[in-house]
Amino acid sequence: MNSMLKSDTMNSMLATGPGQTAGPVPQGINRPGRIGGWCYDHRRIVLAAWIIGLLALFGAASGLGPHFRDNFGGVGQAQQVQDILHEQFPSRSGDSARVVFHSPGPIDAATDRITEALNGIRPLPAVVSVSPPIRADDGHTAFATIQFDAVSADLAKPEVQRVIDTARSYAQPDLDVALGGQPISVAVKPKPGPSEAIGIGAAILIMLVAFGSVVAMGLPILVALVGVGVGYAVVALVSHLLTEPSFGPALMAMIGLGVGIDYALFIVTRYRQGLTDGLDPRAALLHAMATAGRAVLFAGTTVLISLCGLFLVGQQFLDGLAAGTILAVLTVLAATITLLPALLGFAGHTIDRWRVPGPLRSATTGAERGLWWQWSRVVQQRPVLCGSAALLALLVLAVPTFAMRLAFSDSGNDPAELTTRQAYDLLSDAYGPGFNGPLVLVAELPGAASDHAVLTAFEQRLATVPGIARAAATLYNASGDAAVLTVYPTSDPQSADTAALVERLRNSVVPQATTGTDVRILVGGQTAAGIDESAHLGTRLPWVIGLVILLSFVLLMAVFRSIAIPLKAAAMNLLSIGAAYGAIVAVYQWGWLSMIFGVTRTGPIDPWIPLMMFTITFGLSMDYEVFLLSRIQEEWRRRQDNSAAVAHGIAATGRIITAAAAIMVCVFGSFVIDDPLRTLNVFGLGLAVAILVDATVVRMILAPAIMQLLGRANWWLPRWLDRITPHLAIETDDAQFG
CATH class of the missing domain: 3.30.70.1430 (Multidrug efflux transporter AcrB pore domain)
Structure with a gap:
């Protein structure tokens, strides 16, 4: 009983800072500190539970195997056509593929070989029929249509692979054989690039500079990797229940690594400062979890809320993507709240062991009157000029957004070594590009x-x-x-x-x-189905944006007791996402800077990307918004001086937000430079630009300028609205982000 009272007293004391009176801490708000303390005290049990859970989930996932399906259709007139085919033409209700033959000499010389190949394909499982070959006018190319007995999402990969292997076994030095079409894409996927490894490597370098310690750097990386590993196993299991696209795991890894490293970074930073302030390791851990841990928990909740907006669309593949990403965030959040405290218990004072030479100042160094404080004062002295310049820059970046065209990209964007891309090019050259999408x-x-x-x-x-x-x-x-x-x-x-x-x-x-x-x-047909799906997703995008903004507005209003702050946050997040949309349109649709980004063929933006980008970017941007504003609010309550509160908040959070954002930009950017999938290239660039803009132009220029101009109006909330709005709180102390 005495130990419990001491723990409660310590948690209450740690929720206050210098100059603040210790008071009762709401039970829900103090929960991360209690959980962290328990995990610290029972660290061996927690570590063993995570290891056993990870092995068990991977064993189950390996035993069942993943069941990822690229099923993007199901709306509009194209779906009606599919239903009629299923009823009136059962043999034509499945999807079709094309096998293309090309010879440098006359294709007629290979007639017997082509006939043997088609005869070898006809009796294979899942194949309904194979059409006679159609010769091109160039005299060097012919193709035949393979009709499958099911749509691409329902075809078994081994059966499709057998068709591919059979067809390509008839290739000779003077006869090229390639296969294309949506069914072939079920089995043919590009090899994953080293994107995750590049992102992790960049994160290691950034945290070595920020922390100056190998141990302090390694803990966030380890926690994020464990969280992503568990998340992948869970997503693989869920893929048997939901329609999870084949690129879902890569997307999950992208988001999970970004948020996992960031969340652990904030807590480790706060823990190290507690040690520097003279606390013992357990007290420092309780301090970190009761302050930064609560902020992380709240920030993670905003990400989850924004991702839930995807369920409004009513499409199975987006439900699967949303569920997979939500599970990824949940697992890394769980690892941050439970596994990280246990690991910090093992680390203790050795968190700063194995220091590297020449890093920036320690995370425990005070930020008052430092570089970020001086920068904030520069902006606050010229709020109209700085704010106008930042706003103009964001609007210019967002201009290409109005030219965005939504459509599913075709196989012409596949890597050149894939048979789907080879078949696409052969058909385009001999018959015309439209033969790739009848x-x-x-x-x-x-x-x-x-x-x-x-x-x-x-x-x-x-x-x-x-x-x-x-x-x-x-x-x-x-x-x-x-x-x-x-x-x-x-x-x-x-x-x-x-x-x-x-x-x-x-x-x-x-x-x-x-x-x-x-x-x-x-x-x-498949092409028309993609067009219908693009139109459907385009009409749902405003609804998703509206709901997510409304929910975040209410949440921020309840936390910060203000009308202006949630309005400002919504507007600035829209500007960030607008700049990100503009960037992907300029690069991948218009072809700007194509040599830098390796864009070999311009095209439209896949319609699911803006939806996913908005929900994820909005959630991640709200993370930084919460970390910054919670510190500003604390200073405002203490000093009642808006200008000083803004400057102190920028100074206290500037370096840690910059480091966190740099990690996210590197993780997301790694999918741009070294991933073979165009969709992940587009998605990675959009997220990287959004986070970069949000952490620099928005947080460090536009936000302080607007808050300086608004003055005390930042903290105004009508009394009647204050009475009916529930009270939420994110308790912080003076040194949380120092």
Whole structure:
């Protein structure tokens, strides 16, 4: 009983700082300190539990195997086409792929070899049919269509791989064989790049400079790696229940490493300062968890809340991405709150062992009147000039956002060594890029003889429609009341011209051909499904943004008891995400700085990326917002001097926020320079730019300028609103970020 009373008393004392009166600490607010103390005292049990849990989860995940699926469709007219195919043309209800043959000499000389290859593919499992080869006008290329019995997301990888291996076994020095199409992408994936290793290496260097100690540097890295490892195993298991895309684990690792290292960084920094202030290791740990630990817990909660906005979209693959990322954040947060205190218990005073020469000042050095304090005063002395310059810079960076075009990127962006990219290039050169993404048109014919005449006239009309390269022969079902047509556009699947062709067919050509008849013609296929999905996600983006901003506004208002602060935070976060959107459009859609970023082919932005970028960036930006504003609020309550509070808050948090942001920028940026997947390149650049802008232009220029101009209005909250708004608190002490 006495030990419990002492623990409670210590926690209460540690929640205060110099000049503050110790008082009762709310039970919920003090919980991280209690959890940290328990984990410190039972560190061997905690460490053993994490090791056993990690091994058990990896064993279960390895036993079941992951079940990642790239299923991005399911909305609009393309889904209706899929439903009709399933009912009326069961043999055509699956997805199709293309096997391409190319010879430097006349392709006719390889006719026997091509026939043998196609005959070898026909009897394979999951293959419904293989069409006769279609020779190109160049005389060197031919391709055939492979019809599978299921959509790509439901195809078994081994069965697809067997098709690939069989086809490519017929390749010879004078005959190239390549396969393309969405089903082939199920089995063909680029080898992961060393992105995570590069990001971790950069984080190690940054923390060595910031901490000057190998042990202090190693703990955040170790905690983040354990959290990400557990998160990967959990995501692999969840992939059996939810639709988790194949790039989900890489995305999870990107986010998990960033937030995991950052969260542990804040707590280790606070722990080291406690030791410097004369506390024993256990008291320093309680101090760190009761202050920085609470801030980390609150910051992690904001990330989770923002990610929950993705469930508004109503798409299975985004539900899977959201769930996977949420699990990643939860696992690294759990590791930070439980495993890190246990490891600090083992480290004790040796946290500063193995120091490296020449680092920056120790994390325990006071920041008062230092570089960041002087910088804040410079901004505060010229708030209009500095704020206007920062705002103008952000608006200029955000300008390309208004030209963003949402569409799924095609196989032309795959690495050159993949067979999907090789098939794409061969088809584009010999037939035209549109042969990589045929449109599938389905006609419903009630049965009248005149309906067949309408369809015949429609087929003839297709030959004159701009943007159509070729239309294959129409196929009827057994009862003659439905037909399917395959149309090849002149433009590639991700092109705006292809999207315009789909719109022209649906809104003009089809209505003109079927007006006054009972014939119903729908436009679908994999390319059209991507177009429909892009449109759907584009309409949901404003709703997600609106809900996340509303929830964060209420949360910040409850914490900081202010109207101006949450409004400012929402506006500045929108500016940060706008700058990030502008950067990815300029680089990957317009091709600016393409040599620097290794962009070999420009294209649209995959429609899920802006959604994920907003939710993640908003959550991470709120982390820095909370860390900065909680310190400013503390100084305001003590001094009632807004200008001094802002300067002290910037000074106290500037270096640690800069180090944390630098780590995130390096982790995210590593996916830009050395990852083979374009989607991860785009995502990594967007997040890196957003964090860089947020931690520099926004936090260090725009925020102090606006808060200086607002003065006491920063802390105004109407009394009636104060009465009905729940009270949340993030207790800090004077040295939390020193």
